[in-house]
Amino acid sequence: SQTIHQWPATLVQPVGSPLSLECTVEGTSNPNLYWYRQAAGRGLQLLFYSVGIGQISSEVPQNLSASRPQDRQFILSSKKLLLSDSGFYLCAWRGTEDSPLHFGNGTRLTVT
Amino acid sequence: QKEVEQDPGPLSVPEGAIVSLNCTYSNSAFQYFMWYRQYSRKGPELLMYTYSSGNKEDGRFTAQVDKSSKYISLFIRDSQPSDSATYLCAMRVYSSASKIIFGSGTRLSIRP
Numbered sequence: 001s002q003t004i005h006q007w008p009a010t011l012v013q014p015v016g017s018p019l020s021l022e023c024t025v026e027g028t029s030n031p032n033l034y035w036y037r038q039a040a041g042r043g044l045q046l047l048f049y050s051v052g053i054g055q056i057s058s059e060v061p062q063n064l065s066a067s068r069p070q071d072r073q074f075i076l077s078s079k080k081l082l083l084s085d086s087g088f089y090l091c092a093w094r095g096t097e098d099s100p101l102h103f104g105n106g107t108r109l110t111v112t
Numbered sequence: 113q114k115e116v117e118q119d120p121g122p123l124s125v126p127e128g129a130i131v132s133l134n135c136t137y138s139n140s141a142f143q144y145f146m147w148y149r150q151y152s153r154k155g156p157e158l159l160m161y162t163y164s165s166g167n168k169e170d171g172r173f174t175a176q177v178d179k180s181s182k183y184i185s186l187f188i189r190d191s192q193p194s195d196s197a198t199y200l201c202a203m204r205v206y207s208s209a210s211k212i213i214f215g216s217g218t219r220l221s222i223r224p
Contacts, residue, residue: 043214043215043217044156044200044214090155090156092155098163100144100146100202101146101158101202102158103148103155105154105155106153106154106155108153
């Protein structure tokens, strides 16, 4: 069966520091991978998605970037964090065109 | 106007009651409909997934889709305190890798 791992679970970082969040999927190949951000009391905002290695699409202009160095690995990065980057970051994957999204357990990021 | 509208609640019902959660949407191109359950500080968990009008049942959960009215519902029978969570509806267009739109979520509380 397929599983998705996301780490760390929580992170407190100072403003201006770099960020690297990692997500890996097991038990499938060539998944579509997604990064979402969820602000308190608000819906899920799509940040990036990837349909293959090295292929990244950005949905909103921001202080963040994403990379997919391997088939089942998706990384969310920032060179310098802003206070507004605080939030709950969720990685998700999808297999075939007909299949739904499956989420990891998220990373709660607090920028101080 | 948002593409997907969902009443944020909170909704509080007694244990054993039937719960009805609803979403409306404006984009007639949406073809896949999903319901997720999200516990506090966790990622969303897929509950139901359907692409046709009508009802789909899974245990105590029934998903209902009315494409003519652009309206979807999730019914929970014999509600339990463990059903207390935020419920998110989601929908997408068939051919797009990215366009999965989420409602803002309804917070549900089941009173023992």
